[in-house]
Amino acid sequence: MTKILIIVAVAIVMGAIIGWGRTHTWDKTFAQDPTVSVQRVHFKNRYGVPLVGDLYMPKKRSAAKLPAIVVAGPFGAVKEQASGLYAQEMARRGFITLAFDPSFTGQSGGDVRRVASPDINTEDFSAAVDYLTTRADVDPEKIGIIGICGFGGMGLNAAAMDTRIRATVTSTMYDMSRVNANGYFDAMTADDRYATRQNLNAQRTADARSGKIARAGGVPDVLPDDAPQFMKDYWAYYKTPRGFHKRSGNSTDGWNTTSSLSFMTMPILAYSGEIRNAVLMLHGENAHSLYFSEDAFKKLKGDNKELMIIPNANHVDLYDNFDKIPFDKIQTFFETYLK
Numbered sequence: 001m002t003k004i005l006i007i008v009a010v011a012i013v014m015g016a017i018i019g020w021g022r023t024h025t026w027d028k029t030f031a032q033d034p035t036v037s038v039q040r041v042h043f044k045n046r047y048g049v050p051l052v053g054d055l056y057m058p059k060k061r062s063a064a065k066l067p068a069i070v071v072a073g074p075f076g077a078v079k080e081q082a083s084g085l086y087a088q089e090m091a092r093r094g095f096i097t098l099a100f101d102p103s104f105t106g107q108s109g110g111d112v113r114r115v116a117s118p119d120i121n122t123e124d125f126s127a128a129v130d131y132l133t134t135r136a137d138v139d140p141e142k143i144g145i146i147g148i149c150g151f152g153g154m155g156l157n158a159a160a161m162d163t164r165i166r167a168t169v170t171s172t173m174y175d176m177s178r179v180n181a182n183g184y185f186d187a188m189t190a191d192d193r194y195a196t197r198q199n200l201n202a203q204r205t206a207d208a209r210s211g212k213i214a215r216a217g218g219v220p221d222v223l224p225d226d227a228p229q230f231m232k233d234y235w236a237y238y239k240t241p242r243g244f245h246k247r248s249g250n251s252t253d254g255w256n257t258t259s260s261l262s263f264m265t266m267p268i269l270a271y272s273g274e275i276r277n278a279v280l281m282l283h284g285e286n287a288h289s290l291y292f293s294e295d296a297f298k299k300l301k302g303d304n305k306e307l308m309i310i311p312n313a314n315h316v317d318l319y320d321n322f323d324k325i326p327f328d329k330i331q332t333f334f335e336t337y338l339k
Contacts, residue, residue: 029243030085030320035059036092045127047120050109053100053128054079056091057137067142067338068096068135070128074319075116075150075174076218076250078106081243082148082319086171089322090146093331096138098128102151106247112213114249116259118177118266121151125158129165142166142338146330148319149289150174152281156296157268159275167278167337169330172318175292180263184288197264203257218254230288233316243320269296278304278337282326284313304337 026032041055057066069090071083079087079099087097102124103117104110125145133140144167147155152173159168182188188196207213219238223231237243238250245251279300283293290309297307310317310324317324 027245028080028084029241029245030088033088033092036088038088041098041131043127043131045103045120045123047103047123049103049120049124051100051103051124051127052079052107052109053098053131054084054087056084056087056097056099058091058094061094065137065139065142066094066096067144067334068098068132068138069334070125070132070143070145071097071099071148072102072125072128072146072155073148073151074172074250075176076105076248076255077149077238078245078247080106080245081248083146083151085320086146086148086325089327090330090334093327095334096132096135098132100124100128101247105249112256114215114254114259115213115256116150116176116263118154118157118263118268121154122157122161122268125151125155125165126162129162133164140164144168144334144338146171148172149315150176153177153268153292153296156272156275156279159277159279160271163277165277167280167334168275169280169282169333170293170296171282171325172284172287172289172315173281173293173296174289175269175296177263177267177269178292180260181265181267185291193264197261200258200261204261207258214257216254216257216259218248218250218252228288230315233314237316237319269299272296273299273301275300275305276302278333279306280330280333281305281307282310282318282330283307284310284315284317284324286313287315287318289315306333 037059038054038056041053071087079101083099087099091097101108103120104115132138145155146169148171152170153175159165219234281293283290313324
């Protein structure tokens with residue numbers, strides 16, 4: 001009887017292991033490319049927050065050091081979503097790439113979960129650069145970044161701060177400081193902003209008293225009939241098999257309610273006009289967020305800056321639509337400026 005129980009137990013454990021391999025080895029929202037290898041990596045930012053990333057590399061490569069690209073975003077997403085898709089595709093095209101979960105999100109560390117910070121999330125990009133400079137297979141003089149959605153704005157801020165970032169691509173960029181301080185399309189007044197601060201600080205008091213931090217909620221499970229088109233576009237990505245991921249705040253219960261407070265008084269693009277290295281900004285012509293890229297681009301200086309507007313593309317098209325994301329252009333840009 002004991003022997004039978006042991007056999008059964010072993011069978012259960014082996015089945016669990018096999019099941020784990022099937023279920024969790026590839027838990028991305030995009031198909032695996034057989035020409036690219038991926039491995040889990042760990043590093044810390046300068047605030048001591050442990051960060052977790054997926055490192056993508058072309059399987060066929062020479063012994064020479066390769067240029068590398070850090071990828072993050074969208075805001076509220078995880079590395080298994082759009083950032084991983086971009087990273088895998090750029091690895092297929094010959095780069096070493098690193099898609100990571102920002103601090104306090106996904107599999108990265110931080111005791112408080114789902115809180116965003118204009119400072120710490122900018123630092124996360126530089127921490128990823130730190131990690132890449134330690135690798136023997138990466139050329140430390142040829143490192144670029146891709147920031148998607150809200151991490152496009154953080155990416156520009158990182159490029160303004162970190163001169164090691166030789167080239168920056170933003171895709172469907174949000175200026176998180178602007179949208180939190182002014183609302184969509186700058187519709188908020190100073191009185192609106194003050195009332196929002198009052199509400200958020202009242203929530204801080206409630207959180208402190210309860211010992212629990214309230215969540216704002218992600219993309220709703222059910223949209224109202226009068227939802228704007230861009231919310232319908234978000235829903236079509238985050239709430240369907242196309243882009244849903246269980247660790248994604250946008251797919252589940254969202255950011256902490258008070259996350260937006262620091263963004264309201266800390267403009268992340270204040271020094272973007274001092275970026276000397278190359279920048280390529282991508283945005284869909286039909287995106288509700290297009291004005292963020294158009295206005296941010298006006299602040300950039302030098303003939304190594306470009307804004308490319310993608311015809312017939314909305315905001316979310318640039319998350320995962322290979323017919324709309326100009327990967328050939330992105331490849332040429334990095335080959336030009338990471339050489």
